[in-house]
Amino acid sequence: MHHIQLSNTAFEGANSVYLLGDGDADAPTTLVDAGVASADVEAELRAALGDRGVAFADVDRLLLTHWHHDHAGLAGAIQSESGADVSVHEADAPLVAQSENAREDLHAAQEAALREWGLPDEEREGLLRFSADHRYLRGDPVDVTPVSDGDTVALGAFEAEVVHLPGHAAGLVAYVVEHEWRREAFVGDAVLPKYTPNVGGADVRVDRPLARYLESLERVQSLDLDRAWPGHRGPIFAVSERAGDIAAHHDERTARVERAVADLAPATPWAVSAELFGSLSGIHVLHGPGEAYAHLDHLAREGVLRETPDGYVPA
Template structure:
């Protein structure tokens, strides 16, 4: 797979932009674009130039989700090329720079930070970070909304859209269909093999943040479990993530991430057994320690995603943001989050 590696000091490590070019044809597509910073812009321009292209030559942009390290340069490239920008319908207003959509997220984030028990000084630090990070958003793009099951013909490839929420409400993976254009409508098929672009749904080193990275999602951990199961069941031979190196055993990696979250749920139960009822910020402090920058929302957001899941499983009770054990003997394996969860 032809990829351009892009700088990224803010989030999960170096980003990938994938170049899809039609053999003997004019079609050129990008899967994700990277941050709207001078260094990343230069990385992407240089990578395209090495292949004989410029921003003006891009016909289609396929975005895995709205986060700025994946979508930041989409609007600028579209302005230079009139490229079509595809993104899930849930994330399309954000890619388009819709002020109401961003305001709704900010209101939701403020409400949750208060509910999670985040101290005022940490909330102020986060607000300052978010304001300073606005330059990373880039120019708005005119988005073409897609949904799970949408089939795209871009860069000489056929891609089937797989809605994969958890890290973001509109996160999508894109299965690369075979030479005949075969795709499977109606959902996952076990043992399919093949390859896919997976954005941040599967990462080779880190696990993507769930709960704080997109505060719009109800039951974020459950949604992410469903995504991991969907990807595992497809039994891909290899997948192409939004950061770092390709994943050669994606089913094993999906199971490993499920096991990681099972262990985190058990750790949270241990924290509540030892220290008593707590809010998400306190649990986050036990898990991650001191936080700064974007992690001020990511840390308690991750804790909340687990606490929320445990509450819905009947293991915890919550009152005014304080979670307490219902059954002190409950274990994560007994509440539907084992590594072999189906």
């Protein structure tokens, strides 16, 4: 297995792509994730694969952890040259395939969320312009093979099990592999080594986003992994501990959100976001209030807060 790092100036830093099976005549040449569809990143990926004697045309299989452009953007370009089979969870498959209905539904849900979260018109319109300006990063449409929780994907001498871990994205999955004495997984953005994946704004389709993500963290802990390969940065060795740390971080943030509502009530997600993160720009104008919303929604469902037409108030 070879870990390839690709640049990504539009979203969350360098992306990780993983090359499997090169040099093994009995295994399909496989990539896990693909990077954003920019000319610079495509050139980086071609060069990195070329160093291993692999061209886009040699790729037999692509395993996508979720639909976000920095993970799926180049899948279409790779598939157009190789005919590779592209696996992605059924919840994200229409977005990777670039179904017009799925795209329209997502954009409508995002616009509705931005209004419900209380974003000022200037911020909302700026975010929509940012999204339009970076739409090319999603790349070309892909002929996808939808997968579900519990499915397996053949990788030569071993298989990868699909484990559904929603929260950051509705269809985020890990691909769990057992070989020799190790149990490892390619986890996308389910667990990251240095910062916490955004919940609430990164995929507005997710219902109960914080609760779903906390459930996914518990499932990661139950997998008993020796090592995880994330979508950004390097490997995670103490996987269960890292998942627990992220859950504890969200407990602390929930307490901060509760205190913010006590001070600001009635408090919109946008107002709480300002308390948590300060001034925001670019994609973070979506992620900040989305994260605040995820915690506000969680507290409201727990009966700690109550949602009113003007914002959240203590219950």
